[in-house]
Amino acid sequence: MTVEAAATEFTDGSAQMTAADGAGPAPVRIVVAYGFWIFLLSDIIMFSALFATYAVLSGRTAGGPGPHDLFELRNVAIETLCLLFSSYTCGLGLLAVEQRRLKYFYVAFGVTFALGLSFLGLELAEFSRMIAAGAGPSRSAFLSAFFSLVGLHGVHITVGLTWIVFITAQVAVRGPLDFVLRRLRCFSLFWHALDIIWVALLSLVYLMGAR
Amino acid sequence: MHDSAKSRPVDRAPGADEDAPSGSILSYSVGFAFALLLTGASFLVSQTDVLWEPGVPVGLAVLAIAQMGVHLVFFFHLSSGPDNTNNVLALAFGVLIVTLVVSGSLWIMWHLNVNMMPASVIMEMQR
Numbered sequence: 558m559t560v561e562a563a564a565t566e567f568t569d570g571s572a573q574m575t576a577a578d579g580a581g582p583a584p585v586r587i588v589v590a591y592g593f594w595i596f597l598l599s600d601i602i603m604f605s606a607l608f609a610t611y612a613v614l615s616g617r618t619a620g621g622p623g624p625h626d627l628f629e630l631r632n633v634a635i636e637t638l639c640l641l642f643s644s645y646t647c648g649l650g651l652l653a654v655e656q657r658r659l660k661y662f663y664v665a666f667g668v669t670f671a672l673g674l675s676f677l678g679l680e681l682a683e684f685s686r687m688i689a690a691g692a693g694p695s696r697s698a699f700l701s702a703f704f705s706l707v708g709l710h711g712v713h714i715t716v717g718l719t720w721i722v723f724i725t726a727q728v729a730v731r732g733p734l735d736f737v738l739r740r741l742r743c744f745s746l747f748w749h750a751l752d753i754i755w756v757a758l759l760s761l762v763y764l765m766g767a768r
Numbered sequence: 769m770h771d772s773a774k775s776r777p778v779d780r781a782p783g784a785d786e787d788a789p790s791g792s793i794l795s796y797s798v799g800f801a802f803a804l805l806l807t808g809a810s811f812l813v814s815q816t817d818v819l820w821e822p823g824v825p826v827g828l829a830v831l832a833i834a835q836m837g838v839h840l841v842f843f844f845h846l847s848s849g850p851d852n853t854n855n856v857l858a859l860a861f862g863v864l865i866v867t868l869v870v871s872g873s874l875w876i877m878w879h880l881n882v883n884m885m886p887a888s889v890i891m892e893m894q895r
Binding site for chain 2: 583586587590591594595598599601602605606608609610612613630634637641642644645648649651652655656742745746749752753756757759760761764765767768
């Protein structure tokens with residue numbers, strides 16, 4: 558049974574699943590978005606453990622390079638712009654497909670993909686530069702925490718990029734059907750959530766570190 | 769199962785409103801502008817001395833939380849409407865757990881760090 562079928566059955570079959578104003582069962586898009594929101598919150602709670610680890614260990618450099626020696630804020634600023642702008646184009650793409658303007662959707666999601674890929678490229682370049690300079694994850698507790706936290710965000714971006722490819726192909730093959738739109742809305746929530754995590758990461762890791 | 773369900777396409781629930789737009793170009797643009805503004809302010813606060821030096825961490829935290837709020841309202845379309853009650857409650861619970869995990873870890877680890885002496889210091893005291 559697909560998620561959509563399960564969600565339909567759930568909203569059809571249960572009388573207590575009513576909207577707050579008592580107008581009847583909540584629409585499927587509301588139920589699906591709620592379920593995905595719960596997943597995103599659990600993802601954020603997982604990140605919070607790594608944030609706590611980083612906050613505890615950020616001063617434990619074991620005589621190795623510290624945050625101030627390693628971070629290049631110009632690089633980080635470009636990464637931030639890439640993510641923010643890709644979130645914007647992702648939102649515009651979602652609006653375009655809801656209005657059945659598929660050409661705009663392909664352009665917007667193409668830009669989103671390119672910006673996400675640029676972010677990932679910049680991050681990997683930063684990682685390899687640090688590892689080449691002898692500041693790999695095994696150098697100190699600070700660097701272990703740094704690579705786990707920032708690396709996990711990078712893994713999420715990679716998952717998001719794969720998801721963009723699949724969902725765009727689905728729009729191309731199946732057209733803007735209801736279930737495709739719901740998946741697109743879930744993807745857009747996922748992509749925006751990565752922005753929220755990046756905001757925390759930028760402030761705690763990079764801006765506090767490179768002060 | 770409702771009788772009216774037969775006349776609907778398979779994956780459309782009663783009251784389904786699949787074509788309701790997810791926000792508008794204006795709301796995304798306003799959110800994007802605010803996000804850029806707050807990010808710029810964060811870089812400014814950390815790289816210049818516009819803020820009193822010991823206040824910089826607090827300033828960065830305030831700006832980051834403000835930006836998360838902007839993202840939630842303009843990108844996630846979180847609102848006080850009836851469709852959003854469950855989402856807001858789940859968010860409140862998430863914020864509670866995140867606060868407990870982060871502040872609890874910092875609190876406990878700080879105390880361990882302060883109160884547990886290195887072995888060499890203990891050996892020194894036992895002489």
